[in-house]
Amino acid sequence: MRYNLSVTTEPPLIGQQSATETGTPVSNRTTRRRIAIGAGTLVAVAGIGYASTLPLPGLDGKPPAPPSVGQRAPTFTLPASGGGMIDLASYRGKPVVVNFWATWCTPCREELPELELAYRKHRDAGLMVIAVSLDTEAGARDVPEFLKAGDDTTGSYTFPVALDTKQELRNRYRLIGVPSTYFVDRTGVIRAVQPGAMNREVLSSALETILTTAPGT
Secondary structure (H helix, E strand, O other), rough: OOOOOOOOOOOOOOOOOOOOOOOHHHOOOOOOOOOOOOOEEEEOOOOEEEEEEEOOOOOOOOOOOOOOOEEEOOOOOOEEEOOOOHHHHHHOOOEEEEEEEOOOOHHHHHHHHHHHHHHHHHOOOOOOOOEEEEHHHHHOOOOHHHHHOOEOEEEEOOOOOOEOOOHHHHHHHHOOOOOEEEEOOOOOOEEEEEOOOOOOHHHHHHHHHOOOOOOOO
């Protein structure tokens, strides 16, 4: 695939609004919208839906590598849905699940109930789940109501939700799609990475990598 070197910003994730678009739902937009080079496509990762986009190359012509297992998770401070701020560094000493999602992402919506159940089950053991919404500013206005509605099996979602409306954290993590989930241990080190949606078994297995890590190790 050839890249257009005149492009100066990364293309939006599939379904994401551009800065010049209004808050009109995706389903109501006309087909006149231009598709940027490298725009997102829906692919399958191990049979699981995954909304993805190709990152722009670095100075060496290769896409920068995302954070990986064994590295420290990039820290962040973002506005929280409902007010206040969420600071990843403030949870040092606790196992943390950082889940990237968006309201328009069907695989994301399907895994959120499992994240809520895991959060409730392990919250007393110190587990923190931070769901980072990649919705634009227009879409983020609907996030509080989305969380309140929750799911039929869980009711409202209670885990903290951070708003990455400017896509800055998405760029720092070099995401190629959503959902994407990072499992960070008590020392701030990534112990597992899951691209694509998770079922209960996958989530439980990944949680073991951070719940069994003793404090100070």
